[in-house]
Amino acid sequence: MTLPVPVVTVGLLILSNLFMTVAWYGHLKFKGTALGIVILVSWGIAFFEYVLQVPANRIGYGYFNAAQLKTIQEVISLTVFAGFSWLYLGEKLTWQHGVGFALICLGAWFVFHDWT
Template sequence: MLKTVALLVLSNVFMTFAWYGHLKQTNVALWKVVLISWGIAFFEYCLMVPANRAGFLNGFNGFQLKITQEIITLVVFAVFAVFYLKEPFQTKYLLSFLFILGAVYFAFKK
C-alpha cells in the first residue's frame, strides 16, 4: 500500500506541473506549453501505471485506486496552488476536502 501511495504522490506532482505549471508563463506560446506538458506527462504515466498495478495486486479495487488518486491529487494541488501559484487557501476549500474524505471513508468501508 505504501508503494502505491508513494508512486501516486510522485505521479501527481508531475501531472500537476504538466497541467498547471504553465499558468504563470503566459508569454510562452500555447503549442510549446502543450508539448512541454506532454513531455512532463510521460513521466507521470511512468509512475501512475505501476502505482495502479501495484495497488491492484495488493488488494485495492479499481474504485479504491481512483478515489485514493483523487484525494492525493487534491492535496498535491493544494500545496502547489499555495506555494507555486501563490493563491490563498480558503476555509471553503478545506470543507470541500473534508467532504471528499468522507467519500473515501465510504469507499473503503467494508
C-alpha cells in the same frame, strides 16, 4: 527488503501526481509562452506521470480494488494541487476549500468502509 503494497502504491501515486500537477498547471505562470510550446512541454512532463501511475495501479490492484485506487488517486491529486496552488501559484486556500476537501475525504471513507 520489500516495501508493503500500500506504501509502494501511494508513494508512486504521490510522485505521479506531482508530475501531472506541474504538467497541467505549471505553465500558468508563463502566459507569454506560445501555447504550442506549453502543450509540448506539458506533454513531456506528463509522460513521467504515466511512467509512475501505471505501475502504481498495476501494483496496487488486487490489494485495492479499482474504486479504491481511483479514490486514493483523487485524494492525493487534490492534496498535491492544494499545496501547489498555494506554494507555486501563490493562491490563498480558504475555509471553503477546507470544507470541500473534508467532504471529499468523507466520500473516501465511504469507499473504503466495509459495510458487510
